[in-house]
Amino acid sequence: MIEYPEIDRYASLDSPLHLFDPRAKLIAFLFLIFSVVLIPDLKIAFIGLFFAIFMLILSRIPLTFVLSYMKWVAMFVLSFFIILAFTFPGEEIAEFYFLSITAEGLYTGSLITIRAFSAVILIFPMIGTMRFDTTIKALDRLKVPNSLVQMLMFTYRYIFVFVDEFQRIWTAMESRGFKLRTTLYALRTIGNAMGMLFVRSYERAERVYQAMRSRGYTGNPKTLVEFEIRMKDYLLAVSIIGFAVSLHTISFFLP
Amino acid sequence: MVHISDGVLSLPVLAAGWAITIALIAITLWWSKRKGSIVEEIPKLSVMTAAFFVASLIHIAIGPTSVHLILSGLVGVILGILAYPAIFIGLILQAFLFGHGGVTVLGVNTIDMGIPALVAYGIFKAGNKLIPSESLTSKAGLLGALTGGIAVALAVSLTAGMLYTLGKEYTWAIKALIIYHIPIIVIEAIIVGSVVAFLVKVKPELIGSLGGEKE
Numbered sequence: 183m184i185e186y187p188e189i190d191r192y193a194s195l196d197s198p199l200h201l202f203d204p205r206a207k208l209i210a211f212l213f214l215i216f217s218v219v220l221i222p223d224l225k226i227a228f229i230g231l232f233f234a235i236f237m238l239i240l241s242r243i244p245l246t247f248v249l250s251y252m253k254w255v256a257m258f259v260l261s262f263f264i265i266l267a268f269t270f271p272g273e274e275i276a277e278f279y280f281l282s283i284t285a286e287g288l289y290t291g292s293l294i295t296i297r298a299f300s301a302v303i304l305i306f307p308m309i310g311t312m313r314f315d316t317t318i319k320a321l322d323r324l325k326v327p328n329s330l331v332q333m334l335m336f337t338y339r340y341i342f343v344f345v346d347e348f349q350r351i352w353t354a355m356e357s358r359g360f361k362l363r364t365t366l367y368a369l370r371t372i373g374n375a376m377g378m379l380f381v382r383s384y385e386r387a388e389r390v391y392q393a394m395r396s397r398g399y400t401g402n403p404k405t406l407v408e409f410e411i412r413m414k415d416y417l418l419a420v421s422i423i424g425f426a427v428s429l430h431t432i433s434f435f436l437p
Numbered sequence: 438m439v440h441i442s443d444g445v446l447s448l449p450v451l452a453a454g455w456a457i458t459i460a461l462i463a464i465t466l467w468w469s470k471r472k473g474s475i476v477e478e479i480p481k482l483s484v485m486t487a488a489f490f491v492a493s494l495i496h497i498a499i500g501p502t503s504v505h506l507i508l509s510g511l512v513g514v515i516l517g518i519l520a521y522p523a524i525f526i527g528l529i530l531q532a533f534l535f536g537h538g539g540v541t542v543l544g545v546n547t548i549d550m551g552i553p554a555l556v557a558y559g560i561f562k563a564g565n566k567l568i569p570s571e572s573l574t575s576k577a578g579l580l581g582a583l584t585g586g587i588a589v590a591l592a593v594s595l596t597a598g599m600l601y602t603l604g605k606e607y608t609w610a611i612k613a614l615i616i617y618h619i620p621i622i623v624i625e626a627i628i629v630g631s632v633v634a635f636l637v638k639v640k641p642e643l644i645g646s647l648g649g650e651k652e
Contacts, residue, residue: 302536364624
């Protein structure tokens with residue numbers, strides 16, 4: 183019923199992006215993502231999309247894996263695209279009965295779709311090329327406030343525990359003949375199951391916290407991994423950021 | 438679906454979203470730290486955030502499509518003002534692990550879901566004081582349903598407001614968004630109501646807004 187979030191399933195592949203220093207990688211790709219989502223022109227948005235796909239190929243992460251992750255964004259953006267194509271005011275280029283498609287609607291819809299897809303694809307070369315705990319450590323090194331880093335770390339850890347926990351509750355419910363329908367009874371039962379999940383997680387949190395305290399937890403996690411930034415990391419980061427900037431400078435020279 | 442994707446909003450809206458979210462996180466964390474260190478709270482807070490994350494992955498079928506729960510009202514009722522940073526963390530993980538929402542819109546999406554959580558906390562706390570308690574469970578259930586529904590309605594309105602900054606050409610897209618969410622408001626009200634009633638019966642100390650402010 184619920185899938186594991188396994189963004190870092192391909193973190194152990196070997197590619198230039200897997201070797202890229204985590205801190206430099208996060209900064210360079212975040213910069214690039216902000217840059218592609220703000221592209222004002224459709225042609226340049228396509229250049230951004232091609233670059234995102236190029237980065238994905240460079241990372242060697244399989245395309246099928248990426249496509250399965252894109253379904254949420256696709257749902258949001260494509261419904262937006264269809265609605266905009268039919269309702270955006272402008273020059274009408276096709277008509278179906280009482281509906282008509284406008285050129286402006288198609289243009290804006292495509293621009294939004296391409297920018298959104300580029301941004302989602304870029305998450306893979308950025309996050310998918312290292313283990314998620316490395317990402318969290320890199321955020322810590324980048325001076326993200328400690329309380330947020332810790333919350334991110336614990337929350338990430340416990341998502342997997344609770345997916346299993348809920349799966350057990352769910353299996354128990356199904357074995358007693360429960361079927362998820364959209365009825366008042368079924369919804370209230372789901373509510374109780376969720377309540378049970380919260381109670382169990384709360385009790386677990388208490389135990390975990392006691393165990394951590396007794397092992398000397400003070401709120402300042404220490405990690406053993408150290409990062410080492412080299413010349414080629416700087417070069418790669420600077421070229422990605424340079425590309426991101428050029429996406430916006432060339433739009434000035436377009437008609 | 439209240440998660441706006443990357444590539445939709447304009448720079449000023451994205452920037453304002455980040456500024457407001459960072460300010461609200463700083464304020465809520467500072468407010469909680471005032472009463473003592475929150476180091477102790479962090480593991481508990483995170484465990485609850487993870488539980489919400491998992492609960493929001495449950496899909497409920499409505500006609501041909503399926504919806505997932507938003508639960509920001511419930512987060513507010515249980516976590517109080519720390520719901521805001523918790524939702525921020527939850528959204529970071531949804532964007533990174535599921536491609537749900539987006540990276541640049543994190544600030545805006547946290548506003549869309551976090552403000553309703555804070556409002557839900559306020560309503561639940563006030564309602565709990567104002568209404569004389571006859572049956573604690575049914576009162577909590579009703580208040581839970583009310584806050585759960587209001588939180589979704591508010592989240593949708595905020596999202597609609599963010600999209601409205603794009604211009605009036607987007608009116609129809611915004612209308613579709615609102616219509617899509619009407620059944621979710623009802624479903625969430627029922628679910629949040631039953632979760633809150635269940636928790637009041639089974640583990641009342643879990644509900645931060647029952648007056649049991651964390652010492």
